[in-house]
Amino acid sequence: MKFCGPKLSLCCTILSVWGIIQLGIMGILFYIKSPAFLEDLFIPENATEPAAYIDAMEKSFSQIALNCWIATALYGGTFVLSGWQMWLNFKK
Amino acid sequence: MGSLFRSEEVALCQLFLQSESAYTCVSELGELGLVQFRDLNPDVNAFQRKFVNEVRRCDEMERKLRYLEREIRRDAIPMQDTGDNPEAPMPREMIDLEANFEKLENELKEVNSNAEALKRNYLELTELRHILKKTQVFFDERDGCAGNLDGGSVSLTQNLLPDEAKGPIQLGFVAGVILRERVASFERMLWRACRGNVFLRQAQIEEPLEDPATGEQVYKSVFIIFFQGEQLKLRVKKICEGFRATMYPCPEAPADRREMAMGVKTRLDDLNTVLSQTQDHRHRVLVSAARNLRSWMLKVWKIKAIYHSLNMFNIDTIQNGLIAECWIPVPDLETVQLALRRGTEKSGSLPAILNRLSCVESPPTFHRTNKFTRAFQGLIDSYGVASYREMNPAVYTIITFPFLFAIMFGDLGHGIIMTLFGAWMVWKEKPLSVKKVDSEIWNIFFGGRYIILLMGTFSMYTGIIYNDVFSKSLNLFGSSWHVPFNESTIRDNREIMLDPKQPDQYEGTPYPIGLDPLWQLAANKINFLNSYKMKISIIFGIVHMMFGIILSLWNHRFFNRRLNVLCEFIPQVLFMSCLFVYLTLLVFIKWVNYGAGEDVPLVLTPGCAPSILITFINMVLMKGYEEAKGPNSCSAYMYDGQFYLQRMMVVVAVICVPWMLVAKPYFLYRASKQRAMLGTGGVEGAMEETPSTMPVQPAEDHDMSEILIHQGIHTIEFVLGSVSHTASYLRLWALSLAHAQLSEVLWGMVLRIGLSTAGTTGGFAMYFIFAAWATLTVVILVLMEGLSAFLHTLRLHWVEFQSKFYEGQGYAFVPFSFDSILEANESTVTEAK
Helix, strand or coil: CCCCCCCHHHHHHHHHHHHHHHHHHHHHHCCCCHHHHHHHCCCCCCCCCCHHHHHHHHHHHHHHHHHHHHHHHHHHHHHHHHHHHEEEECCC | CCCCCCCCCCEEEEEEEEEHHHHHHHHHHHHHCCCCEECCCCCCHHHHCCCCHHHHHHHHHHHHHHHHHHHHHHCCCCCCCCCCCCCCHHHHHHHHHHHHHHHHHHHHHHHHHHHHHHHHHHHHHHHHHHHHHHHHHHHHHHHHHHHHCCCCCCCCCCCCCCCCCCCCCCCEEEEEEEEEEHHHHHHHHHHHHHHCCEEEEEEEECCCCEECCCEEECCCEEEEEEECCCCHHHHHHHHHHHHCCEECCCCCCCHHHHHHHHHHHHHHHHHHHHHHHHHHHHHHHHHHHHHEEEEEEHHHHHHHHHHHHCCEEEEEEECCCCEEEEEEEHHHHHHHHHHHHHHHHHHHHCCEHHHHHHCCCCCCCCCCCCHHHHHHHHHHHCCCCCCCCCCCHHHHHHHHHHHHHHHHCCCCCHHHHHHHHHHHHHHCHHHHHHHHCHHHHHHHHHCHHHHHHHHHHHHHHHHHCCECCCCEEECCCCECCCCCCCHHHHHHHCCCCCCCCCCCCCCCCCCCCCCHHHHCCCHHHHHHHHHHHHHHHHHHHHHHHHHHHHHHHHHHHHHHCHHHHHHHHHHHHHHHHHHHHHHHHHHHHHHHHHHCCCCCCHCCCHCCCCCCCHHHHHCCCCCCCCCCCCCCCCCCCCCCCCHHHHEEEEEEEEHHHHHHHHHHHHHHHHHHHHHHCCCCCCCCHCCCCCCCCCCCCCCHHHHHHHHHHHHHHHHHHHHHHHHHHHHHHHHHHHHHHHHHHHHHHHHHHHHHHHHHHCCHHHHHHHHHHHHHHHHHHHHHHHHHHHHHHHHHHHHHHHHHHHHHCCCCCCCCCCCCCHHHHHHHHHHHHHHCC
């Protein structure tokens, strides 16, 4: 049952908690279209007209928000897994 | 008197101890940990001291205990550390302890040797059992072979020559066991030595056997060698001995072999029982020893420490006592008296006498620290221990160190990581400090947990001021900048600069706390930040250095060095103020007066703001007065009369240099001349001082050249240093720029890849890329940059700040304390493991 040592499980648990918190907050911020993340957006090459550009921006915001939440969920799973391994490792 | 402000007053005391009570008194003082003994017998060889026998006995006991510990550890019996601190036992108890240890050691040795003998026996019997099993096959072959040759069959192996012996050929044999690795060379050797006239059969023993000496498992093989004749027998036997193969007498007849096998089996069973009983006994002995081992060890260490201290005392044969000289902090004299009284009561003899002496040499420096301040004091002491009763920079370091670190590290995200790490270590202080970890890096981090906590909190603050969270800015209050342009303007212009003079672009009131979040997206962010960070670095640097100079005034006043105040402190302050404090003043004036806005007159617009650097250079070069060019042009000056004021300041600063160089030597020369004239030689004047450092001013004339040289060096160091140290504080800017850029690059090159991946695969990409980004953040930005900023902050404190007032020529007060001795012993034990 135990496939992680104590150090690995502890590291993964901490990383997962950090990931959940940070990616969750980033997801929310992308969802409300915070301009701080302007340079992180994905704008396809052909969107030169302003209307198309703004449209691409908004789509990108939503998509990245979704991606962040997917990653949050994945880290949630990792947290459960590594937390279980940690519990196995540290129970006396 | 405040204890961290400057080091405590330490008195040299003489202690008269009666012989009977000496041991208990020293024991009490060791528990107290406030007294530093001086070695009164420094020339005596370690082997000629009075208590060398007792020390030797302690060493013996320690050796026995270590042997016990090794055996306990080998059996993996847990040694519990109850955490109690047993007192040093009385000398008569020492004999009991010795006897106890001797008994335990002998018992253990006996058990061990018995076990070894039994194991050897066991091994032999096991090997014999294997031999008896395996050789069955060999004998069958031999009999068959012999039988074959007997009848006159027409097989090719028929002997052509008639046999001399009637019946089967008489083959002698030798059976034994050899290590599997040696079988091949063994066979080859036999073949060569006996010219192929012997016949070897071997079979491997599947299970490994335990070697009794080393305890490890080895694989062996059974062999049997058939030969004919005495010569070959001797040769075979010799080869077997050479290859360290054990030979066993194996009976020929199968019936005998079966009988032997059964006998061996019963003996093996018996041996097994005896062996397990021996092991049980050993285990019981070790378990009972393990319970007390730790407290015994502590007791032995304490006894040894007491006798080492007693060896430092002088013997007073007249009154049958011991005389000790020790350094005791003056506020603790009462406590020490009480401890001595306790010690004498315990041994029931005459009380000890504590006498305060006056001394010429400088006492050790004692800072009373607690767990929080100890780390900061350690940082300062690493460079140099403060001279006796000198101003202690460690107090101020508690705040300036994390603050200067935070200027270089300012990032809210990284600050949070550091704070969490520090807070965890502080919260789990007690359990973590009990655990003895070998890793030196962990011990360094744990020792500096309060420093890390403070550095992290301050970094969070500067992160808010720089508005930087993992290279992104927070917009909590709404930016003061707005973009009023229409689509066509934006589309047609590659770059647009927002003008702060237009109210529709800049609100007029700045962002309440920290940097406006819009700067994060501006292309000229670094230009703006550079100017800001460089200026505040200089300002903080000059404030820090002026603070250092002012601290030197306290030192001069405490040691009654009036001459220094007049000839060093005042010119130093004047020099720094006229040049560098004036520089910061210029910075503030520029910040306050010049700005963009609708009603700002031309001369106060940003376009007309004079460069501070050029102004300063022109000031020092005493460049000529520039006429005002008219009401509608820029002025080189920030306020009226600036040129004349600056001229005056430069003159004052230049006067300060010869003042620093010559005034003090001149006064000393005059004073020494006066003394020589009055006929009273010597050092009375200087000696009227309170218990303090050695008189610094030498009283003889021939030191005049030395004074001049010393003063010259001091002056040059200060004057040149003022410029170079001021510039040195620019590292605050440099490192903060580097940190911000690294953070930005990490986000842009790593995390952005995951963010801008199109489609839902981005989610999974983010999962992995975030892990990589987080690891790199911790390793590069928190650890590496943190270490770098820590180092630079330390340098700023050690060199730029402390060179203004700190002497650092003292030696630390190292009290005789059982705690520190036990800790030192523990660490040597863990290192040796």
